[in-house]
Amino acid sequence: MTEERRYHVDGQLLPASEASVSVEDRGFQYGDAAFETMRAYGGELFEWGSHAARLEGTCEVLALDHGLSRADLYERVHETLDANGFDDAYVKLSISRGVQPGKLDPQPEVDPTVVVYVKPLPRGGVDGEPVWDGPATLRTVSTRRVPDAAIPARAKTHNYLNGILARLELRGTDADEALMLDGSGSVAEGATSNVFAVDGDGLLTPPLSGPVLPGITRETVLDIAAEEGIPIREATVGPDALQRADELFVTNSTWEVRPVDALDGTTIGGGPVTELLARSYRQRIEDRFY
Structure with a gap:
């Protein structure tokens, strides 16, 4: 495991201290972004296909045509897990509309901001431990x-x-x-x-x-x-x-x-x-x- 956690930001793996998003990003300014929260078990994503489909549905609701394939997003997630040495982890994948002129109306041309955030979780499965302390x-x-x-x-x-x-x-x-x-x-x-x-x-x-x-x-x-x-x-x-x-x-x-x-x-x-x-x-x- 690396000493400083790494995140995936717009195609780059960056240490946490350097990972940032523009203050002009619509995800920050308006919440104009889609995300999925997932779990990785043994280095693999649980139900990736279902999560990817739901993410696509959210982007469709937002009319956010980010132009990224499932394979591309999947690769970014796994690069982030590998860079941190995490087999069992919490994974959050976010896609915003990116930086656009400072007004409410979204523009059809999108330069998306894509962020993969991860943090370690206990092993899952039969021999694992729940992440919650109690009921x-x-x-x-x-x-x-x-x-x-x-x-x-x-x-x-x-x-x-x-x-x-x-x-x-x-x-x-x-x-x-x-x-x-x-x-x-x-x-x-x-x-x-x-x-x-x-x-x-x-x-x-x-x-x-x-x-x-x-x-x-x-x-x-x-x-x-x-x-x-x-x-x-x-x-x-x-x-x-x-x-x-x-x-x-x-x-x-x-x-x-x-x-x-x-x-x-x-x-x-x-x-x-x-x-x-x-x-x-x-x-x-x-x-x-x-």
Whole structure:
């Protein structure tokens, strides 16, 4: 591992002390940028194809024609992992519209800013350790999820103020993840996670027809649940349905499957289904990367 971490900025591997982006960059000025958060296991990216497709979808929403191929982006990520000597890592790949004249209207001609940021994580798989210290504690916040008619949930952009405002509401509480509702008061997702409940009818999660990010880990968990014969319901529910659940957990690329200890003061916790899904997820990682 190098003494100073290295990042990939516009085609160059640079030490952290030299890696920078222009103050005129639209990603900085307006949040006009797309990104993907991924995990590397054993030196390889998990579900790169799915992440690349979602990144392309975000760029399509932004009308950001950056002109870079999947192969090019993949190579930049792996160059960054190799330069840092990381086999197991957090990876963030960002593409902004770059520097343009100082006005809101984006120009069709794009000289994109492409940044790959990495940091080490524990080994994944069966013998790995979770990145979280313990089960999550959720609290329902008043900040509502932005409706798709305003900003499509499928677009992962640098404008993450919605989630930041939700997390700010957790200050002074024992919660470490915000449960966000949509405009009608139904459960949408966590500030940085998808939400799942387990009840007598099987696995329950909010549908993608609402303002819900199509999480890569979410899709993997649903795939595992189907393989295990666990009934799946994608349904619109209120937070009270989660409080009545037998088990509750959240997912994202970094946390993988993380059980929820409590929601709004009501103790829920994980359980056999959560444990089965988490174990199967880790086994899938083990079989594929180690």
